[in-house]
Amino acid sequence: MNAHLPVLLVVVPLLAAAIIPLVAFRSARLARGVALATLAVTVTIAYAALGRALEVGVIRYHLGGWPPPWGIEYVIDPLAGGMAVLIASFALIAAVYAGPFLATVPRRGAGGFHAIYLLLVTGLLGMTVTGDLFNLYVFLEISSLAVYALIALGGPLGVVASFRYLLLGTVAGSFYLLGIGYLYALTGTLNMADMVIRLAPLGDSPGVSVGVALIVVGLAIKMALFPLHGWLPDAYTFAPAPVTGFVAAVMTKVGAYAMFRILFFVVTPAAVASDVLVLLGWAAALAVIAGSAMALAQTNVHRMLAYSSVGQMGYIVMGIAIGTPLALTGALLHILNHAVMKGCLFLTAGGVLFRTGASDVAGYAGVARRLPLGMAAFAIAAASLVGLPPTGGFFSKWYLLLAAVDSGLWPFALALVASSLMTAVYLFRVIERSYFAEAPDPARPPSPLRELPAGMLAPIILLAVSTLLIGILNQSIVTHVIAFALPVPGGR
Amino acid sequence: MTLPSPGHIHFWLSGALLLLGLYGMLASPHLVRKLMGMNIMQTAIIVFFLTLAAKTDATFPLIGQDELAPAAEGYVNPLPHALMLTAIVVGVSTTGVALALVIRIHRHFGTLEEPELLAKLRE
Numbered sequence: 001m002n003a004h005l006p007v008l009l010v011v012v013p014l015l016a017a018a019i020i021p022l023v024a025f026r027s028a029r030l031a032r033g034v035a036l037a038t039l040a041v042t043v044t045i046a047y048a049a050l051g052r053a054l055e056v057g058v059i060r061y062h063l064g065g066w067p068p069p070w071g072i073e074y075v076i077d078p079l080a081g082g083m084a085v086l087i088a089s090f091a092l093i094a095a096v097y098a099g100p101f102l103a104t105v106p107r108r109g110a111g112g113f114h115a116i117y118l119l120l121v122t123g124l125l126g127m128t129v130t131g132d133l134f135n136l137y138v139f140l141e142i143s144s145l146a147v148y149a150l151i152a153l154g155g156p157l158g159v160v161a162s163f164r165y166l167l168l169g170t171v172a173g174s175f176y177l178l179g180i181g182y183l184y185a186l187t188g189t190l191n192m193a194d195m196v197i198r199l200a201p202l203g204d205s206p207g208v209s210v211g212v213a214l215i216v217v218g219l220a221i222k223m224a225l226f227p228l229h230g231w232l233p234d235a236y237t238f239a240p241a242p243v244t245g246f247v248a249a250v251m252t253k254v255g256a257y258a259m260f261r262i263l264f265f266v267v268t269p270a271a272v273a274s275d276v277l278v279l280l281g282w283a284a285a286l287a288v289i290a291g292s293a294m295a296l297a298q299t300n301v302h303r304m305l306a307y308s309s310v311g312q313m314g315y316i317v318m319g320i321a322i323g324t325p326l327a328l329t330g331a332l333l334h335i336l337n338h339a340v341m342k343g344c345l346f347l348t349a350g351g352v353l354f355r356t357g358a359s360d361v362a363g364y365a366g367v368a369r370r371l372p373l374g375m376a377a378f379a380i381a382a383a384s385l386v387g388l389p390p391t392g393g394f395f396s397k398w399y400l401l402l403a404a405v406d407s408g409l410w411p412f413a414l415a416l417v418a419s420s421l422m423t424a425v426y427l428f429r430v431i432e433r434s435y436f437a438e439a440p441d442p443a444r445p446p447s448p449l450r451e452l453p454a455g456m457l458a459p460i461i462l463l464a465v466s467t468l469l470i471g472i473l474n475q476s477i478v479t480h481v482i483a484f485a486l487p488v489p490g491g492r
Numbered sequence: 493m494t495l496p497s498p499g500h501i502h503f504w505l506s507g508a509l510l511l512l513g514l515y516g517m518l519a520s521p522h523l524v525r526k527l528m529g530m531n532i533m534q535t536a537i538i539v540f541f542l543t544l545a546a547k548t549d550a551t552f553p554l555i556g557q558d559e560l561a562p563a564a565e566g567y568v569n570p571l572p573h574a575l576m577l578t579a580i581v582v583g584v585s586t587t588g589v590a591l592a593l594v595i596r597i598h599r600h601f602g603t604l605e606e607p608e609l610l611a612k613l614r615e
Contacts, residue, residue: 137579145586152593157613159593159600160613163523163593167527178510
């Protein structure tokens with residue numbers, strides 16, 4: 001059983017995705033039950049896999065019994081296990097949240113939604129556990145195709161956003177595939193562990209440089225690294241709330257994970273890797289500033305949070321680019337933190353839209369009186385995004401700031417601080433409005449419905465509490481999990 | 493800058509095809525034409541991979557049962573073909589999803605020309 005954990009992580013949601021549309025023919029409620037149960041099982045498997053990877057060591061699974069480098073290998077080390085836990089847990093949280101939202105769509109649609117949602121989860125989990133570069137491409141496309149369909153559920157504007165994302169996402173996937181083609185042509189292998197060995201004698205060959213550059217650009221589009229973030233704001237603004245919550249929390253992070261994996265675990269012998277990191281660092285510094293500045297200019301809360309994600313991805317990439325253990329710790333912790341806090345913010349914003357129909361900052365006037373718990377969660381997550389102690393966001397930013405100062409990269413440190421200030425401005429604008437402004441139309445009878453339905457509120461509160469818990473427990477998360485996820489000289 | 497050598501002409505051709513596809517995606521205002529550009533770009537990558545497999549004086553990679561360790565030089569590399577089969581499937585699915593989206597865009601906005609679509613989005 002334990003030996004099969006890596007493959008179960010992918011097979012369980014994949015099979016459920018195939019079964020759910022059939023179940024939905026009989027009963028949409030049963031289909032939802034199957035989806036939630038599957039996700040709960042997936043979370044359990046992910047935790048078991050992470051636990052085993054931390055206790056016993058790296059789990060390797062050879063698909064079909066073919067040993068690598070000939071066959072495809074699934075590998076769960078603490079890094080992949082940690083990402084899998086994050087993805088699976090978040091998938092469950094967002095699926096619970098989707099309940100009240102799905103009550104508003106036609107019943108037949110619910111089965112399709114859950115099936116595609118599970119395909120997205122399959123793709124993302126596959127990207128984290130695979131030890132094969134081409135297999136990563138396949139899972140990248142599975143998750144992308146699923147997410148195009150989910151974004152298109154957000155009405156006509158969602159369809160247009162989805163089509164644009166599809167064009168850009170396919171360019172990204174194709175660049176990645178072409179980069180793999182270069183590396184394959186030079187080394188004759190697609191297995192990540194084997195690639196490390198075979199790239200070493202090639203050193204500084206221009207073919208390797210082209211391959212790595214194409215892979216990095218492809219993944220940078222997927223993770224919406226400034227200035228390749230064009231698809232993100234529309235997609236996040238118009239997608240249905242549970243989809244935005246999940247995608248904003250996890251999907252771009254998986255792109256960052258893939259880039260981290262490839263730059264630090266696969267192409268490390270190539271001299272080009274360090275040049276790429278220098279470039280990425282400056283792109284990230286720009287992203288941190290530009291993302292926050294663009295968020296400042298938005299009046300739509302969803303769009304503001306979307307641009308904020310562009311900035312926050314910059315934090316993660318900056319940590320990866322600085323590359324010291326301290327910086328990587330900060331980057332990995334920020335992957336976790338940003339998932340939890342941005343997920344919470346998007347889910348709350350979706351809840352406000354669901355309950356009051358407001359999506360503009362102006363429309364948030366007096367919202368805190370109608371959704372006291374929801375907006376309290378929003379405020380906690382916002383504090384974390386700004387980086388106020390004792391929330392989780394403070395600690396990851398602190399690690400990144402220390403790492404930037406330690407490495408003498410003062411412009412990076414400056415960008416981090418400036419961006420935090422801007423974050424404070426654009427988020428406190430929303431909070432101020434929702435707590436201290438009067439509702440615009442006091443004559444209108446107040447809606448009898450206060451607060452959000454329990455199915456939506458519980459995930460939001462869970463995430464807000466997690467933000468605080470991660471802050472309080474950050475020391476043990478770093479020493480017990482993240483420390484083992486960092487690259488060690490000598491490979492995986 | 494080295495000139496394309498005759499032995500590498502297929503790399504240059506697939507590169508040209510890739511750029512042609514990308515240019516089509518950027519330059520054409522019509523969504524379906526953008527999609528065609530995307531398909532051309534994907535085809536370029538498939539061609540690139542397949543040319544990697546080609547060898548002169550080699551035959552099909554079919555190995556008799558008794559032949560345990562065949563001399564690899566004598567056979568065409570089958571792996572890129574297998575990979576590209578998967579890539580073709582990915583391309584077909586992407587095109588399918590994209591066409592479904594195009595149909596929905598056309599139903600709602602009544603146009604597939606990007607300038608007109610942008611004008612309607614601004615309303």
